[in-house]
Amino acid sequence: MQTEFSSEQQLLRDVVSRALRDKSPPGAVRELMASDRGYDPAVWQELGAGAGLAGVHVPEAWGGAGGGPVELGIVAEEMGRTLFCGPFFASAVMAGNALMEAADESARAELLPGVASGSVIAALVLDDLNSPAAVGGSLRARDDGRLAGTAAIVVDAHVADLLLVVARTGPDLGLHAVGSGAPGLEIEPLQVVDPTRKLSRVTFAGVPARPIGTVGGEALNRTWDLMSSALAHEMIGGAQRLFESTVAYTKERFQFGRPIGSFQALKHRCADLLLEIELARAVTHHAARCLAAGEGEPWAASMAKAAAADAFMSAARAGIQLRGGIGFTWEDDTHLWFKRAKSSEVLLGTPAIHRERMMTMLEGAA
Amino acid sequence: MTPEQIRREVSAWLDANWRIDRPLLEWRNILLEGGWAAPHWPEEWHGRGFTLDQAMVVSEVFREMDVVPAAQVGPRGLASETILACGSDDQKERYLKPILTGEDTWCQLFSEPGSGSDLAGLSTRAEFVDGRWIINGQKVWNTSAHHADFGLLVARTDRDVPKHQGISYFLLDMRQPGVEARPLRQMNGHQSFNEVFMTNAVVSPEDLIGGEGNGWHVAKTTLSFERRGFSRRVRGSSLDGPKQGPIYEEYEEELRIAAEPYTWYPQREGRVDLVLPRARETGAIHDPAVRQQIAKLICLHSGARLAADSAEAGRRAGTTEIIPAGSIGKLAASVIARQASHVHTMISGADALLSGPDSAADGMIAEVLVSVPAISIAGGTDEIQRNIISERVLGMPKGYRADQGPFRDIKRNA
Numbered sequence: 001m002q003t004e005f006s007s008e009q010q011l012l013r014d015v016v017s018r019a020l021r022d023k024s025p026p027g028a029v030r031e032l033m034a035s036d037r038g039y040d041p042a043v044w045q046e047l048g049a050g051a052g053l054a055g056v057h058v059p060e061a062w063g064g065a066g067g068g069p070v071e072l073g074i075v076a077e078e079m080g081r082t083l084f085c086g087p088f089f090a091s092a093v094m095a096g097n098a099l100m101e102a103a104d105e106s107a108r109a110e111l112l113p114g115v116a117s118g119s120v121i122a123a124l125v126l127d128d129l130n131s132p133a134a135v136g137g138s139l140r141a142r143d144d145g146r147l148a149g150t151a152a153i154v155v156d157a158h159v160a161d162l163l164l165v166v167a168r169t170g171p172d173l174g175l176h177a178v179g180s181g182a183p184g185l186e187i188e189p190l191q192v193v194d195p196t197r198k199l200s201r202v203t204f205a206g207v208p209a210r211p212i213g214t215v216g217g218e219a220l221n222r223t224w225d226l227m228s229s230a231l232a233h234e235m236i237g238g239a240q241r242l243f244e245s246t247v248a249y250t251k252e253r254f255q256f257g258r259p260i261g262s263f264q265a266l267k268h269r270c271a272d273l274l275l276e277i278e279l280a281r282a283v284t285h286h287a288a289r290c291l292a293a294g295e296g297e298p299w300a301a302s303m304a305k306a307a308a309a310d311a312f313m314s315a316a317r318a319g320i321q322l323r324g325g326i327g328f329t330w331e332d333d334t335h336l337w338f339k340r341a342k343s344s345e346v347l348l349g350t351p352a353i354h355r356e357r358m359m360t361m362l363e364g365a366a
Numbered sequence: 367m368t369p370e371q372i373r374r375e376v377s378a379w380l381d382a383n384w385r386i387d388r389p390l391l392e393w394r395n396i397l398l399e400g401g402w403a404a405p406h407w408p409e410e411w412h413g414r415g416f417t418l419d420q421a422m423v424v425s426e427v428f429r430e431m432d433v434v435p436a437a438q439v440g441p442r443g444l445a446s447e448t449i450l451a452c453g454s455d456d457q458k459e460r461y462l463k464p465i466l467t468g469e470d471t472w473c474q475l476f477s478e479p480g481s482g483s484d485l486a487g488l489s490t491r492a493e494f495v496d497g498r499w500i501i502n503g504q505k506v507w508n509t510s511a512h513h514a515d516f517g518l519l520v521a522r523t524d525r526d527v528p529k530h531q532g533i534s535y536f537l538l539d540m541r542q543p544g545v546e547a548r549p550l551r552q553m554n555g556h557q558s559f560n561e562v563f564m565t566n567a568v569v570s571p572e573d574l575i576g577g578e579g580n581g582w583h584v585a586k587t588t589l590s591f592e593r594r595g596f597s598r599r600v601r602g603s604s605l606d607g608p609k610q611g612p613i614y615e616e617y618e619e620e621l622r623i624a625a626e627p628y629t630w631y632p633q634r635e636g637r638v639d640l641v642l643p644r645a646r647e648t649g650a651i652h653d654p655a656v657r658q659q660i661a662k663l664i665c666l667h668s669g670a671r672l673a674a675d676s677a678e679a680g681r682r683a684g685t686t687e688i689i690p691a692g693s694i695g696k697l698a699a700s701v702i703a704r705q706a707s708h709v710h711t712m713i714s715g716a717d718a719l720l721s722g723p724d725s726a727a728d729g730m731i732a733e734v735l736v737s738v739p740a741i742s743i744a745g746g747t748d749e750i751q752r753n754i755i756s757e758r759v760l761g762m763p764k765g766y767r768a769d770q771g772p773f774r775d776i777k778r779n780a
C-alpha cells in the first residue's frame with residue numbers, strides 16, 4: 001500500500017490546482033451559486049473532458065485516465081479548495097463509482113465512457129443519504145419493471161442526462177438507468193443551505209427503466225466508502241484553504257494597536273485547528289490508499305469522513321469567529337466555505353453515523 | 367539496503383557473535399565493534415548511517431532472536447543525539463561509547479524553580495574561575511537525576527546580554543561533592559523526578575558543548591529530539607518474557623534501575639491499547655455514547671501515527687523542519703492521552719473510584735487517570751507547543767514581550 005504520493009500524483013495535483021485557480025475563482029463561484037443550473041458548461045467541458053478529470057479514476061478500457069481512489073481524492077481535494085461548482089461529485093464520484101462497483105459488464109462498457117469523458121452528466125439516485133444500511137426504503141421497481149417512489153434529496157439531478165437509480169427489486173437492490181426525459185419522472189429543484197451544491201427531489205411515478213446491475217451489500221458499502229473518501233478529500237481541501245485565509249487575515253487586521261494574530265487566544269485556536277486538520281488529512285489520504293490497495297482497515301473511509309467533517313466545521317466556525325462581523329456578512333466569502341462545510345458534514349452521513357459504522361465494522365453492532 | 371538485506375546481514379552477524387554466557391559489558395563492546403549498536407548513527411560514530419526505518423528492522427531482528435540491545439532507556443538518547451549534533455570530536459570520543467554500553471546514564475538539567483516554560487530565563491550561574499567552570503544554582507523536575515552519572519546542564523554565563531545569548535550548555539559530572547539530587551514524589555505516587563542542587567560544582571572546559579554563549583541553540587536541539595520522541599512509536603527495550611541465561615540477569619538488573627522512573631510512562635500516554643479490551647470486558651462496548659468516544663480516539667490515534675510517519679518521510683526528504691513537527695506530534699500525544707483517559711473513565715464507571723490491585727487491569731486504569739496530566743507539561747507544555755506552532759508554522763506575529771534587553775534587568779521569580 002502507498003504511504004506517500006508518487007511524483008505523477010504530485011504532478012496531477014499541480015496541474016489540477018493551476019487549472020482550478022483560473023477556472024474557479026470566488027467570483028465564478030458566486031455567479032454559479034446564484035444561477036439555476038449551478039455550473040458553467042464551458043468550464044465543465046474544459047476540465048471534465050479536456051483535462052480528463054471526470055474519468056481520472058476510471059480504467060482506460062472504459063475511457064478513463066486509469067487512476068483510482070487516490071487520484072480521485074487529489075482532484076476532489078483541489079476542487080474543495082476552490083469550492084468548484086460543477087457536476088463532478090454527482091457524476092464522476094457518485095454515479096461513476098456506482099457504475100464501476102455495481103453495473104453489469106455490458107452496462108459499464110456502454111455507460112462509463114460518457115461519464116468518464118464528461119460528455120454525459122449522470123446522477124446517482126439514492127433514497128437515503130445518511131447510511132448505506134438505510135438505502136432501499138422508498139424506491140422500488142414494480143412488477144412491470146417500472147420505478148416508483150421518491151428520492152427526497154439527489155445531488156445535481158436537475159442537470160443530469162442520465163439517472164442511475166438504486167431501487168428495491170424483489171429482495172435485492174438493483175441499479176437502473178433512466179434517461180432524464182423519461183415519462184413519469186419529476187425533478188424538482190430544492191432550496192438549499194449550500195448553494196454551491198444543487199439538490200432536487202426526484203419522484204418516480206411508474207418510470208420505465210433499464211435494469212443494469214444488482215447492488216449487493218458489498219457493492220453498496222464499497223460505493224459508499226469510495227464516495228465518502230472522495231468527499232473527505234473535498235472537505236480537507238476546503239478546510240485547508242479556509243484555514244490559510246483565516247490565518248492570513250489575523251496577520252492583517254489590527255486591534256489594540258497590534259495584529260489580532262498576535263493575541264494568544266487566536267494563536268492557540270489556530271494551532272489546535274492546524275493539528276485537527278493535519279490529523280484529518282492523514283486519515284483521509286490513508287483511506288484512499290486503503291481503497292486503492294484493497295487492504296488496511298475496512299473502516300478507513302468512515303474514519304476519514306468523520307474526521308474531515310469535524311475538521312472542516314472547526315475551520316469554518318473559526319473562519320467566521322476570527323473575522324468578527326465581516327465574517328458574518330454575505331459580502332465576505334467565508335460563509336461560502338461554511339455552507340459547503342455544513343452540506344459536506346451531513347451528506348452521506350454525519351460524523352456520528354460514520355463513527356458508529358466504524359465501530360460496527362470493528363466490533364459488531366451495538 | 368532493503369529490509370531483507372539488512373535482516374540477512376544482521377542475522378548472520380548475530381549467529382556468529384551472540385552468546386548468552388558473556389558478561390553484559392563484553393557483549394555490548396562486541397556489538398559496538400560490529401557496528402550494530404546504533405545503526406542509525408553516522409558511520410564515523412559506531413553507526414551505519416541507517417534511516418530510522420532501517421534501524422527499526424535491526425531492532426526487530428534483535429527482538430526476534432532475544433538479543434540484548436545497546437542501552438537505550440531514559441535521557442541517554444537526548445544526550446547522545448545532542449552530542450552527535452553539537453559536540454566536538456573529543457566529546458563524541460569520550461561520551462558516546464559508554465552511553466551505548468550502558469556504563470553511563472544521563473539526566474536533563476534544564477528546568478529550574480524560577481523558569482520552566484521560560485527555559486531561557488534560567489538563572490543557574492556558571493563562572494570561569496582558574497581554568498574551570500564553577501556552577502551554582504538549582505534545577506528541578508529532573509527525571510532520573512538520582513541515579514545519573516552525567517547531566518545535560520544549561521547555565522547562565524553572561525547576565526549582561528539578552529537572555530538567550532548568555533546561556534551555555536555543559537556536560538556535568540553528577541558524581542561530585544557539589545551536586546546533590548533529592549527525589550520528589552509525584553501526584554501518581556511515583557518518584558521519577560528530582561530537585562538538583564549545585565554548589566560550587568565543577569565542569570572542565572572540555573565539557574562545554576557548542577561554545578560559550580551558544581547554549582540556547584544546543585538546548586533547542588535537545589528539545590526537538592525530546593518532542594519528536596512523543597510522536598514516535600514506542601520501541602520497547604525489554605525483551606518479551608523472562609529469559610534464562612547470565613546475560614539476561616544482568617540486563618534485567620540494568621533495566622530495573624534505569625527503567626524504573628519510566629514504568630508509568632505508557633500510562634501517561636493514556637493506554638489506548640487497553641481501551642477495546644476493557645470495553646469488551648465490561649460490556650461498555652455496547653453503549654452508543656462510549657462507542658462514539660472510542661471511535662474518536664481511534665481516529666485521533668490513527669491520524670497522529672500516519673501524520674508522524676509522513677513527517678518522518680518529510681524529514682528524510684528534507685522538506686519537514688524538525689522543531690514544528692515535534693511540537694505538532696507532542697500536542698497530538700496530549701490530545702490523545704486526554705481522550706483515552708476520558709474513555710477509560712466512561713468505560714470504568716464507578717470502578718474508576720478504585721486504585722492499585724483493587725482496581726481494573728491491576729491498577730493500570732487508575733494509574734492512567736492520575737498520570738495523563740503529566741504529558742501536557744513534561745517536555746514543554748501544550749501552551750508552549752501551541753505558541754511554537756502558531757509562530758513557527760503559521761507565521762503568526764509574536765505577542766508583546768517583557769523580557770528584552772540585558773538579562774539582569776528582566777523581572778523574575780524571587
Ligand SMILES: Cc1cc2nc3c(=O)[nH]c(=O)nc-3n(C[C@H](O)[C@H](O)[C@H](O)COP(=O)(O)OP(=O)(O)OC[C@H]3O[C@@H](n4cnc5c(N)ncnc54)[C@H](O)[C@@H]3O)c2cc1C
Nearest residue numbers: 474475476477482483507508509740743744745746747749
Ligand atoms: C513528568 C515530568 C518530567 C519532567 N522531566 C524533566 C527533566 O527530566 N528535566 C527537566 O529539565 N525538566 C523536566 N520537567 C519539567 C518540565 O519541562 C516543566 O515542568 C515544563 O517546561 C513547565 O515549566 P514549569 O513547571 O515551570 O511551569 P510554568 O512554566 O510556570 O507554567 C505554568 C503554566 O503557565 C503556562 N505558560 C507559561 N508560559 C506561557 C506562555 N508563554 N504562553 C502561554 N502559557 C504559558 C504553562 O503552559 C503552564 O500552564 C518534567 C516535568 C514533568 C511533569
